[in-house]
Structures are given as C-alpha cells and as structure tokens.
Amino acid sequence: MYRIFLVEDEPSLNQVLAAYLRNEGWSVETFHNGQDARDAMKERPHLWILDIMLPGVDGYQLMREIKEDFAKLPVIFISARDADIDRVIGLEMGSDDYLAKPFLPRELVIRTRKLLERVYGKRSEGNGFDDGNPIASLVPYRVDMQARMTFDTDGTALELTSKEFDLLLHLSAHAGQLLNREQLLASLWGEDYFGSDRVVDDLVRRLRKKLPELRLETVYGYGYRLAKA
Structure with missing residues (x-):
C-alpha cells in the first residue's frame, strides 16, 4: 500500500x-x-x-x-x-x-x-514488490524503485536506461502474464507512438544482456512473459 x-x-x-x-x-x-x-x-x-x-x-x-x-x-x-x-x-x-x-x-x-x-511503476499482487518497501526483490536481482536502480546479487549497481527500467517494472507488475508487442509498445511509448514494434524486441534484448538471470520468456510470434518468482 x-x-x-x-x-x-x-x-x-x-x-x-x-x-x-x-x-x-x-x-x-x-x-x-x-x-x-x-x-x-x-x-x-x-x-x-x-x-x-x-x-x-x-x-x-x-x-x-x-x-x-x-x-x-x-x-x-x-x-x-x-x-x-x-x-x-x-x-x-x-x-x-x-x-x-x-x-x-x-x-x-x-x-x-x-x-x-x-x-x-504499476503494481499488481504476486509480482514480488512490497508497497511498504522501496527495495524490491526480483530474483536474483534487487530493485530500488525510488532511486530507479537495479542491483546484482553482489550488490553491484546495474546501469539501466530509463526505458529499460520502465520495461523491467512493467514486466514485474504483470509477472506470469503473456504480453504482446503492441501492449508493451503502448505502455512504454504511449498510444500515439508511430513506428515499428521491433523497438520492443531491441529493448528486451538489451535488458536480457544486462540482466542475464532474468526469467523472461519469449513466445515467438506473440510477445514476452516474465515468470513468477
């Protein structure tokens, strides 16, 4: 809360x-x-x-x-x-x-x-985020929502861009749900965005590179899903 x-x-x-x-x-x-x-x-x-x-x-x-x-x-x-x-x-x-x-x-x-x-970020039950604690767990990473920072298991700060962090929060808020590219595009870039939905794929690729242990699944031909902890 x-x-x-x-x-x-x-x-x-x-x-x-x-x-x-x-x-x-x-x-x-x-x-x-x-x-x-x-x-x-x-x-x-x-x-x-x-x-x-x-x-x-x-x-x-x-x-x-x-x-x-x-x-x-x-x-x-x-x-x-x-x-x-x-x-x-x-x-x-x-x-x-x-x-x-x-x-x-x-x-x-x-x-x-x-x-x-x-x-x-938007929150939902079961996503691992505690409304009373600004430091959240996203196994095996930790996320400081107020400072908008992400940390590795050894406490090292991971350098995420603003869009990468927004994507991480959005996926976490919808953990277990299958999200298509259009949904992610509208949530992160807005309904008025005109351009290829491949920017979503590129953003996901960059997030995976920086957080290789993130349990982010690809459903080919549709979109992505972050596995529940």
Missing part, C-alpha cells in the same frame, strides 16, 4: 482531500502545520502533498529539507497564491507536480496516481 503524507492547514480541505486519497486504497497521514510534518520527515512516505502557505515552517522549507535527504522522493505542491510564480519556484526546487487552488479533489487523485506510477 502506498503511504502518502498530506500537509494542508485548512481543516475542511485537509479532511476532504484525505478522504478522496484514502478511497483509492492509499494510506494517508495528514498534517496541519509544517513543524509536525517536519518531525515525521524521516518516516519516508512514498509521496508528499504540500501546501505552500503553512503556519510556521512553510511548504518551500519542507520541500528543501525533503529533497536534501530524499532527492528522488516525489512531491506535489498545492497553492492559492500566484500560480505562475509558485509553479516556477516549485519546479526549480524539485517538485514533481503542481496544483493551483481551487481544484477538484478528483484532479489531485488522478495526478497522484500518475506520479506514483511514473516513479514506482
């Missing part, structure tokens, strides 16, 4: 946003001021949602401290102030997304889901 920290000082909005997020099955811890959120920073949730205007420690300071300790940890900024200025400052400080008030709670849910999937 994903763990989300929501920092919003307006009680009614805090309650509504938390309810929408929890309705997605996520664990949500709420804070009404910056100091309480700062005290919980070492607990390292999967994602932060920060209001900029907070009593005491503001959202900018929280963002700065979060990124100093956990550079890859995703953060969504929300603010009722000047949208353009806050958006630029937030992005410069490392925020991953921004929402200007007022916004629909459902929009925050959609943006949160997309950001979680982008950072951690």
Whole structure:
C-alpha cells in the first residue's frame, strides 16, 4: 500500500482531500502545520502533498529539507497564491507536480496516481514488490524503485536506461502474464507512438544482456512473459 503524507492547514480541505486519497486504497497521514510534518520527515512516505502557505515552517522549507535527504522522493505542491510564480519556484526546487487552488479533489487523485506510477511503476499482487518497501526483490536481482536502480546479487549497481527500467517494472507488475508487442509498445511509448514494434524486441534484448538471470520468456510470434518468482 502506498503511504502518502498530506500537509494542508485548512481543516475542511485537509479532511476532504484525505478522504478522496484514502478511497483509492492509499494510506494517508495528514498534517496541519509544517513543524509536525517536519518531525515525521524521516518516516519516508512514498509521496508528499504540500501546501505552500503553512503556519510556521512553510511548504518551500519542507520541500528543501525533503529533497536534501530524499532527492528522488516525489512531491506535489498545492497553492492559492500566484500560480505562475509558485509553479516556477516549485519546479526549480524539485517538485514533481503542481496544483493551483481551487481544484477538484478528483484532479489531485488522478495526478497522484500518475506520479506514483511514473516513479514506482504499476503494481499488481504476486509480482514480488512490497508497497511498504522501496527495495524490491526480483530474483536474483534487487530493485530500488525510488532511486530507479537495479542491483546484482553482489550488490553491484546495474546501469539501466530509463526505458529499460520502465520495461523491467512493467514486466514485474504483470509477472506470469503473456504480453504482446503492441501492449508493451503502448505502455512504454504511449498510444500515439508511430513506428515499428521491433523497438520492443531491441529493448528486451538489451535488458536480457544486462540482466542475464532474468526469467523472461519469449513466445515467438506473440510477445514476452516474465515468470513468477
């Protein structure tokens, strides 16, 4: 289960946003001021949602401290102030997304889901990934989903490109399922991609070369399947 920290000082909005997020099955811890959120920073949730205007420690300071300790940890900024200025400052400080008030709670849910999937990959039961642990096992390899790094059995970091890592996560999320080239193409390059589906074969070939012990099966004439652990 994903763990989300929501920092919003307006009680009614805090309650509504938390309810929408929890309705997605996520664990949500709420804070009404910056100091309480700062005290919980070492607990390292999967994602932060920060209001900029907070009593005491503001959202900018929280963002700065979060990124100093956990550079890859995703953060969504929300603010009722000047949208353009806050958006630029937030992005410069490392925020991953921004929402200007007022916004629909459902929009925050959609943006949160997309950001979680982008950072951690889509997950499904039985794929070996533990939602409470950013370090996952993909026998015989280990995958750090937050840092987007893969390690060999001896702890050596394996240099994967962004697309290779995305493919690894996607296959893991669908372990045991037979995926055709068109499905992989749409998932990794988008529905609007125009080009040969042979780019999938090339990506698989490169992933196999770097992770030779990966139990990735080829079903000739159709696609690929990652064997369940």
